Amino acid sequence: MKTLIVLSIIVAVGMLLLKIFSPHIKGFIGELKVNLRLRLLGKKFVIIPNVMLENPNGSTSQIDHLVISEYGIFVIETKNYAGWIMGSDKADDWQQIIFKEKHYFRNPIKQNLSHIYALKNVLSDYHNVKYYPIVVFVSNATLKRLNVSQPVIYANRLRATIKQNCINKCLSLEDVQIIKQRLQSSDVSRIVSRRQHIQNIQDNIQEKQFKINNLICPWCNGDLKLRSGVNGMFYGCSNYPKCKFTVSC
Numbered sequence: 001m002k003t004l005i006v007l008s009i010i011v012a013v014g015m016l017l018l019k020i021f022s023p024h025i026k027g028f029i030g031e032l033k034v035n036l037r038l039r040l041l042g043k044k045f046v047i048i049p050n051v052m053l054e055n056p057n058g059s060t061s062q063i064d065h066l067v068i069s070e071y072g073i074f075v076i077e078t079k080n081y082a083g084w085i086m087g088s089d090k091a092d093d094w095q096q097i098i099f100k101e102k103h104y105f106r107n108p109i110k111q112n113l114s115h116i117y118a119l120k121n122v123l124s125d126y127h128n129v130k131y132y133p134i135v136v137f138v139s140n141a142t143l144k145r146l147n148v149s150q151p152v153i154y155a156n157r158l159r160a161t162i163k164q165n166c167i168n169k170c171l172s173l174e175d176v177q178i179i180k181q182r183l184q185s186s187d188v189s190r191i192v193s194r195r196q197h198i199q200n201i202q203d204n205i206q207e208k209q210f211k212i213n214n215l216i217c218p219w220c221n222g223d224l225k226l227r228s229g230v231n232g233m234f235y236g237c238s239n240y241p242k243c244k245f246t247v248s249c
């Protein structure tokens, strides 16, 4: 009887721990999957996982994976969502439908654009470097009705997607190493704790909304201008094409 009680307690505690840590474990496994696939690209491709860059305005950009190569820099945003995924280039949020429930998450294409903006600040002297944003879904997601002009892919397409863009060289192998060192020394992830990053996001969301309300670009402080596109009216940055910030009306 005593053994049974002890066993039940162990099972209950185990299940509780699994429930608490399962999103972290899933996230960790997802990152690992991407990492392993990237390692297979070969030695000429330099992989930097988890870089946090500080923008001139004090905000931070957390980049899941960077692949630096002679062909340019691949900027990879990893998503661990299951269920149906729907979204477009311009939408502020994307939709996840799982167990008949709708959830919203930040448009990963826009996240990647802001990461590229932060990278360009750090690498401002490399004018010719090409940037390739890629969004990778690592869980059992079904990518439905995506209206996107950039690669949004399953993990098994990652290497092929990178290889497709390895046509024209824009960096020397020496540049690749210099850029790697510069990005590693610009990485503030150890200094800025994750908690502070979350606080920054909350502050940034408020500041971003304040700026948008006053028609100021939250990325570069340029003016926001009303523009018309195929999907209707939107606000775009007056510093386009240097700054690609957009927000729907």
Ligand SMILES: [Zn+2]
Residues within 6 Å of the ligand: 217, 218, 219, 220, 221, 222, 237, 238, 239, 243, 244, 245
């Ligand atoms: Zn701007």
